[in-house]
Amino acid sequence: MSANEKNLPSQKNTLSIGALMEGFVLDHIAAGHAMTIYRYLKLGKLDCTVAIIKNATSSKMGRKDIIKVACPVDFLDLDVLGFIDHNITVNVIKDGRIIEKKKLTLPQQVTNVINCKNPRCISSIEQGLDQVFILADPEKELYRCRYCEEKWDGVLKK
Numbered sequence: 822m823s824a825n826e827k828n829l830p831s832q833k834n835t836l837s838i839g840a841l842m843e844g845f846v847l848d849h850i851a852a853g854h855a856m857t858i859y860r861y862l863k864l865g866k867l868d869c870t871v872a873i874i875k876n877a878t879s880s881k882m883g884r885k886d887i888i889k890v891a892c893p894v895d896f897l898d899l900d901v902l903g904f905i906d907h908n909i910t911v912n913v914i915k916d917g918r919i920i921e922k923k924k925l926t927l928p929q930q931v932t933n934v935i936n937c938k939n940p941r942c943i944s945s946i947e948q949g950l951d952q953v954f955i956l957a958d959p960e961k962e963l964y965r966c967r968y969c970e971e972k973w974d975g976v977l978k979k
């Protein structure tokens with residue numbers, strides 16, 4: 822391989838991962854939602870470099886957000902991310918290349934990710950009780966509180 826060939830992108834859709842040699846990249850985040858994802862994944866608590874790219878151009882989505890994290894992918898809670906938006910692409914990076922894409926699914930249950938909005942719910946009254954939501958309708962991506970069945974319309978929906 823000549824030096825010139827080496828500099829060509831090896832595949833279509835290659836992400837510009839910059840200096841990220843090892844970690845993971847969350848791609849195809851709906852534009853404007855990177856900070857919400859950052860908050861729910863508690864990325865601020867990680868002791869590693871996090872880069873947030875807002876309003877990147879995307880052939881698929883028009884505009885999108887991207888989050889790059891220089892941390893082993895084990896630190897990523899795939900259930901929480903799948904719960905927020907299972908259409909996000911998770912690219913695992915090693916030696917500066919994408920070595921794996923993780924598939925996100927809707928988890929059957931999430932614990933202590935969201936709080937029940939029903940003020941009369943036992944989980945709102947009793948302190949120390951886990952906030953548990955269960956997938957009630959996978960097609961509508963609808964979750965319900967385990968205790969009072971209050972529904973949750975999703976983190977990113979208005």
Ligand SMILES: [Zn+2]
Pocket residue numbers: 937938939942943944966967968969970971
């Ligand atoms: Zn409830």
